Amino acid sequence: MKRVLRIMKTFATVYYAYMVEYRAELLLWVLSGSLPIILMGVWTQAAQRSDFGLSPVEFARYFLAVFLVRQLTVVWVIWEFEREVLEGKLSFRLLQPIDPVWHHVFSHVSERLARIPFAILLIVLFFVLYPTAIFVPNIATIALFFLAAGLAFALNFLIQYTLAMVAFWTERASSLQEFWFLFYLFLSGAIAPLVVFPQTVRTIALFTPFPYLINFPASILVGLPVNLIQGFLVMLAWCAGFFALNRWLWRRGLKQYSGMGA
Amino acid sequence: MSTIVVDHLSKIYPVAVKEAGFKGTLTHFFKRTYRQVKAVQDVSFQIESGEVVGFLGANGAGKTTALKMLTGLIHPTSGRVEVAGHIPFQRRSTFLSKVTLVMGQKQQLIWDLPALDSFKINGAVYGISDRALNHRVGELSEMLSLQGKLTQPVRKLSLGERMKAELLAALLHEPNVLFLDEPTLGLDVNAQVAVREFLREYNQRYGATVLLTSHYMADITALCKRVLMIHQGQLIYDGSLDRLVDRFSPCREVKVEFARPYSAHELSVYGDLQDVEKQSARFLVQQEGLTGAIAKILADLQVVDLTVSDPPIEEVIGQLFQAGTVAG
Incomplete structure (x- = not known):
């Protein structure tokens, strides 16, 4: 246990140092995640003209929450993993007595810590520009939101890391991610909150993991109706499913690994 | 006692074949043909504890594939490998803590951070206490004359310094089996001599078993009494370096x-x-x-x-x- 804590602490501090090495890049990454802010403009305008079930201020708050969820759950492990497999860099990781996934987990977590100050700055700036949207959720809501966002990050990571396993068999695993991203964009609630979707689409979406990645935590934060218990249970189930699939593919993939270029 | 036992080891890869030109590309896209490459064929040898053995062969002879099987990175198609009493591919942590692999053309250090940060990661992963870690970094950086270089980002180091830092990272956990794949690749003569001297000293000080590949014969003649020679995946010679010269020249x-x-x-x-x-x-x-x-x-x-x-x-x-x- 002491060893695990030490590993966690060391990984977190070293990867944090790595992430803040290039500050300008970090700011650009935060800004590149500002698609929700643009969509917010579109939807608040649209909501002023016709009724979508949400008021313009509710739309503004929802997309601000989407922005925050994206900042907390963004995952890029598939590109890193694919490169490691193709360049044979995975070899070094495999030679260490620790599962290589921890390097990725900690680089993601540390990046989050490095990114948050910039994200908060953007949110403050937004409230200055749009004061009617200011809202203060209660402590319980905030706690639930971070729990849901944390779980959404875990699920997002597990899904992408599972897709990444395909890199053992083909050189272009990341193209799978591009394909997956289409569904993610549409069904997760990134483009529009799930409540404005037609009933059938909404029902279908709830059978997929996508709405739990953005719509669920964002709705919790801004107080849109969600089934809390069912939502958390479904997320846990998806996590367990992808975890099992991931480990199975990992074991099979290692037999396939040839340590290319190394 | 043999530290490394290799028994009838083989590795066969499928490699996609593509003909040149547009027609070749189309065929390659719709109907891929594979060729079975026998990278290592029926190789057997044993290496005793503390031995330094040179592994010779032209490019593509199968040296690196053999090293990858010995370190457990890839799964053998057939045959048996045992290193320090373990089956490498199982990658048990007791095995991983005993071996190391240095590849002259690959690096494990984090490029944008000082080498010391990478050492800290390795220290935590291998469960080396902070005190022991500082002691070892001090000792090894003195042997490698790297003092003062470890606090600058790895990308700012010269090729020779970087290779030495790579060696340091690879040896922090005091492995007793070293697999070295072209450790002096691209280094100038002074740096080559320094790395060679260091490896000799490390072998003497810790009694480590070393299997080394190099294209610089000076590395082999300076360090290895015994050599294995591999050609087209097959072991064609196993014996002393002197006898090799006598016999084949x-x-x-x-x-x-x-x-x-x-x-x-x-x-x-x-x-x-x-x-x-x-x-x-x-x-x-x-x-x-x-x-x-x-x-x-x-x-x-x-x-x-x-x-x-x-x-x-x-x-x-x-x-x-x-x-x-x-x-x-």
Whole structure:
């Protein structure tokens, strides 16, 4: 246990140092995640003209929450993993007595810590520009939101890391991610909150993991109706499913690994 | 006790074949054909604890594939490998803590951070206490004369310094089996000598077993008494370096200086005449007839000076790689 804590602490501090090495890049990454802010403009305008079930201020708050969820759950492990497999860099990781996934987990977590100050700055700036949207959720809501966002990050990571396993068999695993991203964009609630979707689409979406990645935590934060218990249970189930699939593919993939270029 | 046991080891890869040109690309896209590449075929050897063994072979001979199987990175198609009492591919942490792999063309250090940060990660992963870690970093950086270089980002180091830092990272957990794949690749002569000296010292100090591949014969001659030679995936020689030269280079070079000029015709009876220049000549003489030939030269001709030498080892090995048909 002491060893695990030490590993966690060391990984977190070293990867944090790595992430803040290039500050300008970090700011650009935060800004590149500002698609929700643009969509917010579109939807608040649209909501002023016709009724979508949400008021313009509710739309503004929802997309601000989407922005925050994206900042907390963004995952890029598939590109890193694919490169490691193709360049044979995975070899070094495999030679260490620790599962290589921890390097990725900690680089993601540390990046989050490095990114948050910039994200908060953007949110403050937004409230200055749009004061009617200011809202203060209660402590319980905030706690639930971070729990849901944390779980959404875990699920997002597990899904992408599972897709990444395909890199053992083909050189272009990341193209799978591009394909997956289409569904993610549409069904997760990134483009529009799930409540404005037609009933059938909404029902279908709830059978997929996508709405739990953005719509669920964002709705919790801004107080849109969600089934809390069912939502958390479904997320846990998806996590367990992808975890099992991931480990199975990992074991099979290692037999396939040839340590290319190394 | 044998630290490394390799028994009838083979690895076969499927490799997609693509013909050049647009038609080739289309065929490659719709119907892919594969060729089975036998990277390593039925290789067996044992290495004792504390031995330093050179692993020779031309590019693509199968050295790196064999090293990858020995370190457990890839799964053998058939045969058995045992390193330090473990099956490498199971990657048990007791095994991983005992071995290391250094690849001259690959790096494990984090490029944008000082090497010291990467060492901290390794320290935590291998469960080395902070005190022991500082001690080892101090000791190894002194042996490698790297003091003062470890706090600057790895990308700012010279190639030689980076390679030394890579070695340091690879040896922090005091492994007793070292697999080194071209550890001196691209280094200048001074850095090569430094790395070589360090490896020798490390082997003596810790009694580590070392398996080393290198294209620089100087690395092999300086460090290894025993060599394994692999050609097209097969082990063609396993024995001492001296015997390799004796066995596969049956000729010696004899240079003679005379008191007066002789014609090429007069000299040709004494051996395989390579060149004649005024009052000197160079012969290649078969090992077994060497003493007879020298005695005859000394008796018949007016000799001022005579030297006998081995042809350079690079030439011998180069000829062997080209021939490739040597029986072990």
